[in-house]
């Protein structure tokens with residue numbers, strides 16, 4: 001499959017917008033987690049945790065999946081291939097792992113985060129229930145920044161060299 005020029009451009013725009021949205025959502029998650037942990041005002045802390053629980057995982061998952069789908073089509077429809085070059089193959093693995101972590105680790109804990117936010121308003125919530133919330137934005141932002149650097153630098157070349165056809169005698 002070879003993409004036409006306009007199709008490639010349109011997909012690349014969508015790819016960049018979804019990757020940018022994903023990074024932006026991660027920054028917002030980091031801000032909410034820090035607000036929930038360190039703000040002086042208990043009402044604001046509660047709001048931050050409830051906003052995290054209510055709004056974050058779906059847009060994050062959608063932008064991750066759009067980034068994955070457009071990346072896969074761009075890979076298949078251009079000279080880059082899906083696993084032909086290391087920089088694309090590594091991004092593929094990172095994208096799949098990050099989307100799986102959203103579904104398997106982040107989403108299932110969100111009810112508890114929302115409940116913690118509500119408990120903050122009513123009394124003393126048990127300690128430690130949300131203490132590991134720093135990891136998701138830290139891990140995700142590190143991986144997405146690395147993926148962006150890979151996309152721009154395109155390092156490490158091809159995964160395997162295709163053997164040249166033998167010359168006719």
Ligand code: HEM
Pocket residue numbers: 008012015016019067068070071072074075078080081082088089091092093094095144147148151152
């Ligand atoms: C992990 C999140 C990802 C981020 C942050 C990201 C970021 C980017 C960026 C910034 C570019 C533009 C590079 C340039 O034009 O110089 C790009 C291009 C590209 N990306 Fe991704 N990407 C991600 C995931 C993926 C995935 C999963 C694939 C495929 C398996 C992929 C395949 C590609 C390809 C093939 C291009 C080149 C498109 C072209 O030049 O026509 N990307 N990506």
